[in-house]
Amino acid sequence: MKLIFAGLLAGLMATTAAKADEMVFTSWGGTTQEAQTKSWAEPFAASSGIKVLQDGPTDYGKLKAMVDAKNVTWDVVDVEMDFAIKAAKDGLLEPIDFAAVPKADLDPRFSNENAVGSFYYSFVLAWNKGAVTGEPASWADMFDTKKFPGKRTFYKWSAPGVIEIALLADGVPADKLYPLDLDRAFKKLDTIKSDIVWWGGGAESQQLIASGEAAFGQLWNGRVFALEKDGADVGVSWNQNLTAADVLVVPKGAKNKDAAMKFLAAATSPTGQAKFAEASGYAPINTKAKAEMPADVVKGLPDAHVEGQINLDMNYWAEHRDEIATRWYAWQAK
Amino acid sequence: MSVQAQQGIATLRIPEGLGGLLPALILIGLFFVVPVLALLLRSVTDPAPGLQNYAALLGDGTYARVFFNTFLVAAVVTIVTVLVAFPVAWMLAIMPPALASILFGIIILSMWTNLLTRTYAWMVLLQRTGVINRALIGAGIIDQPLPLINNLTGVTIGMVYIMLPFMILPLVGTLRAIDPMTLRAAALCGASPLAAFRRILLPLSLPGIAAGGLMVFVMSLGYFVTPALLGGTSNMMLAEMIAQMIQSMLNWGLGSAAAFILLVVTMALYALQLRLVGSKRAVGGA
Numbered sequence: 001m002k003l004i005f006a007g008l009l010a011g012l013m014a015t016t017a018a019k020a021d022e023m024v025f026t027s028w029g030g031t032t033q034e035a036q037t038k039s040w041a042e043p044f045a046a047s048s049g050i051k052v053l054q055d056g057p058t059d060y061g062k063l064k065a066m067v068d069a070k071n072v073t074w075d076v077v078d079v080e081m082d083f084a085i086k087a088a089k090d091g092l093l094e095p096i097d098f099a100a101v102p103k104a105d106l107d108p109r110f111s112n113e114n115a116v117g118s119f120y121y122s123f124v125l126a127w128n129k130g131a132v133t134g135e136p137a138s139w140a141d142m143f144d145t146k147k148f149p150g151k152r153t154f155y156k157w158s159a160p161g162v163i164e165i166a167l168l169a170d171g172v173p174a175d176k177l178y179p180l181d182l183d184r185a186f187k188k189l190d191t192i193k194s195d196i197v198w199w200g201g202g203a204e205s206q207q208l209i210a211s212g213e214a215a216f217g218q219l220w221n222g223r224v225f226a227l228e229k230d231g232a233d234v235g236v237s238w239n240q241n242l243t244a245a246d247v248l249v250v251p252k253g254a255k256n257k258d259a260a261m262k263f264l265a266a267a268t269s270p271t272g273q274a275k276f277a278e279a280s281g282y283a284p285i286n287t288k289a290k291a292e293m294p295a296d297v298v299k300g301l302p303d304a305h306v307e308g309q310i311n312l313d314m315n316y317w318a319e320h321r322d323e324i325a326t327r328w329y330a331w332q333a334k
Numbered sequence: 335m336s337v338q339a340q341q342g343i344a345t346l347r348i349p350e351g352l353g354g355l356l357p358a359l360i361l362i363g364l365f366f367v368v369p370v371l372a373l374l375l376r377s378v379t380d381p382a383p384g385l386q387n388y389a390a391l392l393g394d395g396t397y398a399r400v401f402f403n404t405f406l407v408a409a410v411v412t413i414v415t416v417l418v419a420f421p422v423a424w425m426l427a428i429m430p431p432a433l434a435s436i437l438f439g440i441i442i443l444s445m446w447t448n449l450l451t452r453t454y455a456w457m458v459l460l461q462r463t464g465v466i467n468r469a470l471i472g473a474g475i476i477d478q479p480l481p482l483i484n485n486l487t488g489v490t491i492g493m494v495y496i497m498l499p500f501m502i503l504p505l506v507g508t509l510r511a512i513d514p515m516t517l518r519a520a521a522l523c524g525a526s527p528l529a530a531f532r533r534i535l536l537p538l539s540l541p542g543i544a545a546g547g548l549m550v551f552v553m554s555l556g557y558f559v560t561p562a563l564l565g566g567t568s569n570m571m572l573a574e575m576i577a578q579m580i581q582s583m584l585n586w587g588l589g590s591a592a593a594f595i596l597l598v599v600t601m602a603l604y605a606l607q608l609r610l611v612g613s614k615r616a617v618g619g620a
Contacts, residue, residue, distance in 0.1 A: 061581035151462065156567070157582055197484060198567060211463050325583045329575070330396035332567035333403075 022051040023259040027078035029057045030203045031226045032280060036078070036118075036267075039275035044266040050259045057201070060087075063251055067092045072253045075260040076267075078118050081110065081245045082160055085318030088114035094250040100261035106268060109311075110285045115247035116268050117285025119222075119276060122241035122302040122309070123161050126224045127216030128209050129233040136216055138239050140169040143192050153208045153217030156198035158321075158328035160244050160312035162189070165218060168240055174310045182324065186331050198332075209234060221302055225281025238305035244312045245285070277301065370597065373590045380587030387591035397575070397592070404572040404596075407486065407561065408554035411493045415501045415550050416543055418494060423505035423542075424535075428514075445499050453560050456492045457483065460564070488564035493554060500553065501546040508542025509535075541610065548607040552600050572596050 025041055027033040033056055041052035058077055066072040079087070087093050093114040101116060110117030125136055131150060136142065142152050142165070154162045163180055166188040172181070189196075197214045199205040202223045208214040209224075210232045221241070227234050248267060250260045266272050273284035274292035283301045284290065290298055298304065317324070377387050391397045426434050444452070459465050460482040467479040482488055512535065520530040558573040565571070572592060579589035 059581055060584060064584055064586075193568075211461070213461050213463050322583060322585070329578055329583075330394075333396050333400055333570045333575070334568060 023075040023256040024053045024055050025076045026055045026074045035276055035279035039279055040267040040272050067252045070253055072251045074251055075254045075256045076263055077249050078246050079249055081247045081314045082317035084115040084247045084249050086321050092252055094252050097261045101265045105286050105288045107285045110245040115249045116264055118246040118248045119282035120245040121282045122221045122243050123218050124221045124241050125237040126219045127235045128212045129235050131212040131215040137237055139165045143169045150215030151197045153197045153199050153214035156200045158325035160317045178313050178316050222281040240308050241305055242310050242312050374594055377590035377594050387587045391591055400570055400575050403569050408551050410490050411554045412547050412551045414494045415497045416547055419501035423502050423509055426506045427509035441499050453563050460488055484566040486569050489561050492560045492564040497550045500549050504546040505542045508539050512538045544610050552603050
């Protein structure tokens with residue numbers, strides 16, 4: 001019965017099954033997927049002859065439906081790392097074939113048996129200079145509505161980031177964040193709840209800040225980078241920037257597994273990573289990539305801001321994902 | 335009721351119609367009935383057999399709040415839609431036909447425009463830095479932008495706009511079927527315009543209001559896009575919560591149970607609507 005349901009769901013949703021010399025890459029759309037297409041998919045297609053079809057946005061429900069129905073139409077998917085750890089435990093992912101994907105130069109923080117790093121990023125504090133007087137300098141300032149009035153925007157979904165920000169703003173030292181004190185975090189978030197505008201996707205966060213609809217917020221550094229490139233008048237603080245990673249995974253039962261592994265090798269190669277970092281402002285997960293990048297681009301990457309940088313604990317999140325999500329959505333709906 | 339039941343049986347007795355219906359029945363069976371049964375099954379089997387998903391939904395304060403929000407939004411939208419639609423429908427009913435058909439065209443045209451586009455248009459209008467707030471601030475009427483979006487106000491405005499045609503169309507039918515002489519007779523008997531409206535027009539148009547209102551209410555219950563874009567998290571509706579359960583939490587058992595509850599409520603209301611419409615011939619009769 002489960003299979004019938006999942007089969008119908010997947011059958012209705014997925015229409016782009018790839019042929020032998022094709023594969024499907026799925027990511028989050030917008031400026032990020034554009035950069036991935038240009039830096040990875042197009043050069044890979046040219047050199048290997050394997051056509052890379054683009055799909056998206058990433059949807060964990062769809063991924064699960066495809067695997068359950070044994071009708072997997074995505075070959076490589078860009079997902080958040082905490083989801084990848086959880087999904088691997090639930091048996092939703094293929095192991096990575098490290099005979100095809102060179103592992104030696106990959107940052108070990110962002111790769112495991114079922115995933116290789118896609119890129120890593122920081123949540124930074126960004127603001128619209130026209131809408132804010134002064135310069136917010138820490139997450140605590142985002143909770144200070146007297147000093148910094150106006151709407152603030154945070155990531156809508158239950159994911160690493162906002163809980164940690166609330167705890168840091170409440171004075172929890174960076175090395176004492178985990179295990180997360182959810183009661184304390186929600187209590188802190190309660191103090192500004194009516195001033196929060198949630199963003200559900202990267203493009204939305206850019207639109208909110210650029211228009212001044214939200215004066216400031218917690219953004220992915222690559223989205224701020226893109227705003228700056230477009231000439232938007234935004235400020236950014238890297239103080240207490242929070243790193244997390246996206247990883248590339250192959251769903252269990254993917255039809256073009258060999259092509260997928262070859263694609264992963266190209267995407268995580270020093271050149272692929274360098275090109276993507278240059279286009280997106282996100283950091284490479286291949287330790288050799290920086291040698292191939294212009295110096296001014298290297299300066300703008302998250303790993304140029306290691307002072308005060310905090311690594312979000314993906315393993316903790318993978319373990320407590322469901323429990324935190326239940327509380328998170330319950331709190332939001334209140 | 336008995337008359338209505340007989341009518342129903344009479345319709346079913348037409349033998350030559352049945353063969354032609356077969357493809358449609360198969361289609362509905364395959365793409366609606368089977369998935370709905372699968373949904374029901376999943377809600378009582380995932381992650382373990384039993385009614386724990388329903389118990390979780392009905393026993394938890396958060397979900398109760400979301401259910402309440404869903405009905406609240408649907409009710410507010412329905413009431414406001416009736417209030418806005420009635421004068422428009424009345425105008426359409428008494429207008430010269432040529433002019434009325436142009437107005438009908440405009441109303442229908444709005445239904446053909448993509449829902450997402452129309453909702454985004456409202457975002458542009460309603461947001462803090464949007465057209466409405468800027469105009470009001472520019473005119474010196476307000477200093478601080480009005481909170482028109484990410485709350486109940488935004489959802490109501492956006493949804494009423496989308497629901498209006500579904501209310502106006504049945505209402506025009508009902509109003510056109512009312513004999514204008516009844517109003518003239520009321521006036522001749524000395525009734526004020528208000529009394530004529532209250533005691534003649536309103537009671538006679540009630541079947542149309544009820545039919546359109548129920549349709550709007552039922553459609554509003556399951557709405558996703560507009561509340562997701564124009565509403566805030568604190569007035570989340572059921573459809574959005576189901577999407578979260580399916581997509582983000584991957585808790586399909588719970589999502590299925592929530593979807594099934596919504597379906598049952600909707601079907602019950604729909605049955606009520608059929609009874610109202612069937613007995614009074616409010617829609618399509620004119």
